[in-house]
Amino acid sequence: MAERKEKFYITTPIYYTNGLPHIGHTYTTVVADVLRRYKRMRGYDVVMTTGTDEHGVNVERAAQKAGIAESEFVARMADAWRALWDELGLTADEFVRTTDLKHVRTVQWLFKLCKENGYVYKGHYTGQYCIYDNAYVNDAKPGDPCPDCGRPTETVTEENYFFKLSAFQKPLLDFYRKFPEFIQPETRKNEIVSFVEGGLKDLSITRTTIRWGIPVPGEEPHVFYVWFDALTAYLSAVGGPEYEKRGMWPADVHLVGKDIIRFHTVYWPAFLMAAMLPVPKQVWAHGWFLMDAAKMSKSKGNVVLPRPIVNMLGMDALRYFLLRDVVFGQDGNFSYDALVTRYNSDLANGLGNLASRTAAMLEKGFDGNIPKPGARLPQDDTLAKEAQNAIGEVLERFDKFEFSRALETIWGVIAAADKYLTTEQPWALGNSPDEESRKATILWTTAELLRIMTALAHPVLPDSTAKVWTLLGQATALGATELDGLRWGQLVPGTKLGKFQALFPRVDKTEAIERIEAMANEELNPTPAPTAAPAPSTPAGGAASAAAPAAGAEKIAIEDFAKVEMRVGQVKTAERIVGADKLLKLTVDIGSEVRQICAGIAQYYEPEALIGRKVIVVVNLAPRKLRGVESNGMIVAASVGPEGRPVLAGFHEDVEVGARLK
Numbered sequence: 001m002a003e004r005k006e007k008f009y010i011t012t013p014i015y016y017t018n019g020l021p022h023i024g025h026t027y028t029t030v031v032a033d034v035l036r037r038y039k040r041m042r043g044y045d046v047v048m049t050t051g052t053d054e055h056g057v058n059v060e061r062a063a064q065k066a067g068i069a070e071s072e073f074v075a076r077m078a079d080a081w082r083a084l085w086d087e088l089g090l091t092a093d094e095f096v097r098t099t100d101l102k103h104v105r106t107v108q109w110l111f112k113l114c115k116e117n118g119y120v121y122k123g124h125y126t127g128q129y130c131i132y133d134n135a136y137v138n139d140a141k142p143g144d145p146c147p148d149c150g151r152p153t154e155t156v157t158e159e160n161y162f163f164k165l166s167a168f169q170k171p172l173l174d175f176y177r178k179f180p181e182f183i184q185p186e187t188r189k190n191e192i193v194s195f196v197e198g199g200l201k202d203l204s205i206t207r208t209t210i211r212w213g214i215p216v217p218g219e220e221p222h223v224f225y226v227w228f229d230a231l232t233a234y235l236s237a238v239g240g241p242e243y244e245k246r247g248m249w250p251a252d253v254h255l256v257g258k259d260i261i262r263f264h265t266v267y268w269p270a271f272l273m274a275a276m277l278p279v280p281k282q283v284w285a286h287g288w289f290l291m292d293a294a295k296m297s298k299s300k301g302n303v304v305l306p307r308p309i310v311n312m313l314g315m316d317a318l319r320y321f322l323l324r325d326v327v328f329g330q331d332g333n334f335s336y337d338a339l340v341t342r343y344n345s346d347l348a349n350g351l352g353n354l355a356s357r358t359a360a361m362l363e364k365g366f367d368g369n370i371p372k373p374g375a376r377l378p379q380d381d382t383l384a385k386e387a388q389n390a391i392g393e394v395l396e397r398f399d400k401f402e403f404s405r406a407l408e409t410i411w412g413v414i415a416a417a418d419k420y421l422t423t424e425q426p427w428a429l430g431n432s433p434d435e436e437s438r439k440a441t442i443l444w445t446t447a448e449l450l451r452i453m454t455a456l457a458h459p460v461l462p463d464s465t466a467k468v469w470t471l472l473g474q475a476t477a478l479g480a481t482e483l484d485g486l487r488w489g490q491l492v493p494g495t496k497l498g499k500f501q502a503l504f505p506r507v508d509k510t511e512a513i514e515r516i517e518a519m520a521n522e523e524l525n526p527t528p529a530p531t532a533a534p535a536p537s538t539p540a541g542g543a544a545s546a547a548a549p550a551a552g553a554e555k556i557a558i559e560d561f562a563k564v565e566m567r568v569g570q571v572k573t574a575e576r577i578v579g580a581d582k583l584l585k586l587t588v589d590i591g592s593e594v595r596q597i598c599a600g601i602a603q604y605y606e607p608e609a610l611i612g613r614k615v616i617v618v619v620n621l622a623p624r625k626l627r628g629v630e631s632n633g634m635i636v637a638a639s640v641g642p643e644g645r646p647v648l649a650g651f652h653e654d655v656e657v658g659a660r661l662k
């Protein structure tokens with residue numbers, strides 16, 4: 001009988017539905033996905049859960065503002081979150097919504113267990129309440145104004161159910177001592193331990209002033225209050241009351257941001273202990289991505305969105321940057337400059353360049369086959385040893401969640417391979433049998449190194465490493481490759497190389513940043529649609545608004561199309577722009593005048609070949625500067641393939657310069 005694989009259960013927080021994911025949410029979810037892929041490659045049976053936290057007064061208000069029912073509002077938002085995760089390749093194994101019936105039942109069941117065990121009692125909660133906004137104001141004192149509307153708050157007392165958190169001070173401290181790995185990183189542990197040592201107050205876990213929540217059975221109008229509801233989602237996702245059947249609970253790791261560590265390491269284990277259920281093995285709290293040293297928020301106007309970055313550089317580039325640039329656990333500043341710099345240096349010039357160089361040399365020298373290596377020289381052995389040692393080192397670093405250091409090790413080996421090629425110069429070797437044999441050894445060594453580094457980097461760069469794997473003629477699925485079986489020397493001579501697919505085309509930094517920022521700006525402040533239909537997307541991190549996504553694409557009226565003036569133009573001159581790899585500066589005759597236009601086509605079109613060519617020009621676009629060069633119009637091109645290769649639009653018949661397109 002096949003042995004059951006060891007299980008590994010990973011969660012991200014369940015995110016609030018009053019905005020769409022920004023780079024912070026994307027970060028946690030990317031890490032969960034990296035771990036999932038990594039653990040699968042280590043032979044585990046893995047489940048990863050994410051989801052949406054859909055109850056509470058904020059949703060009540062947002063739905064009201066949108067003029068729709070709460071259930072409709074959260075359904076739209078949950079769809080939008082799920083769709084964006086799918087688009088980013090971050091589809092979880094379980095997506096839990098707190099409005100799911102299975103979750104509702106789990107929360108009610110957990111409450112029942114806690115109550116039966118004597119850890120829940122009815123009491124009175126007194127707090128400052130804003131009667132205009134229908135909400136308690138946390139931490140407010142009598143007389144304080146409401147931070148939302150500025151009107152005075154009132155002291156209100158309501159009947160609540162309380163959870164006896166105070167009874168768990170000792171059990172929690174004992175638990176932290178017995179399982180020192182429970183709170184990670186270490187620095188956060190000390191903070192939590194001193195908080196618990198300072199004494200724990202009982203916790204109000206129901207409300208009668210909120211409507212939009214899970215009802216406490218037989219106790220209406222009581223509904224569960226935020227954390228008792230939200231945290232339980234981790235359990236509902238893997239079976240709820242029947243968790244034993246699924247065999248995934250307890251969670252192996254809850255990934256969270258440092259903002260919510262207390263709820264996960266104090267409240268959550270206490271709820272589970274009270275219900276006598278197994279407690280998670282670990283809570284890992286990472287730091288924040290900051291923008292200009294401040295936490296991102298829509299009101300500050302400093303949120304970074306994932307989609308524009310992915311459109312420009314690809315998802316692998318974003319994943320790499322998030323994991324490479326910041327030590328997991330610490331805060332980090334997000335900067336587009338650093339992102340594009342890393343992209344060009346580590347991905348385009350690093351992995352991408354090594355793969356394309358190696359493939360080109362194998363194509364030229366060995367007809368696209370992996371050669372049989374000849375005698376080895378000490379420098380070949382040194383490189384082999386470095387790659388072999390990296391395997392253990394990278395696995396160890398992944399196991400410790402030291403993602404940045406794991407990548408550093410892999411990229412160190414890639415750099416060593418680059419240096420090796422530069423020193424060994426296989427391209428300078430001739431055709432004598434000795435030289436052929438030397439060339440075979442060098443290229444086999446490089447290809448083998450590439451195979452190993454590709455497998456190790458796969459959890460972080462799933463798409464691009466799969467391309468390199470195919471290029472190296474590997475028939476097995478990379479994601480199913482067991483990292484524990486990875487060894488130097490497994491690359492079989494005679495293997496036919498697979499198809500070469502472009503990996504990371506170099507980008508011009510200024511231009512790339514400009515384009516990312518323009519796309520982000522459009523996503524955050526969408527051009528209003530001309531019809532009365534709701535806006536197509538909701539700005540990330542935004543205050544809850546009516547802008548839950550509408551189904552179907554927007555249509556525009558003919559008058560809107562007519563606003564765009566396009567004419568046939570003819571290229572008069574074309575030249576490259578110093579310092580901008582992608583841009584060409586053109587002068588184009590559009591009939592009435594000759595315009596200067598910059599076009600991002602330099603990587604695909606030789607300037608000389610464009611002279612005399614008829615193109616389509618958008619002539620009524622506001623002028624703008626690209627790399628300091630004025631551009632007065634836009635040349636129309638199709639965007640082809642995942643890299644968006646531009647292909648100029650044109651005509652098969654002769655057309656007059658200046659003719660208008662309709």
Ligand code: ME8
Binds near residue numbers: 012230232258290
């Ligand atoms: O707190 N940097 O949901 P939420 C890094 N619903 N990570 C960030 C970040 C940033 N700037 N901003 C957000 C909630 N995050 C509750 C959770 S769980 C039972 C309930 C990430 O939508 C980080 O993981 O406010 C943080 O903990 C989470 O998003 C908060 O998401």
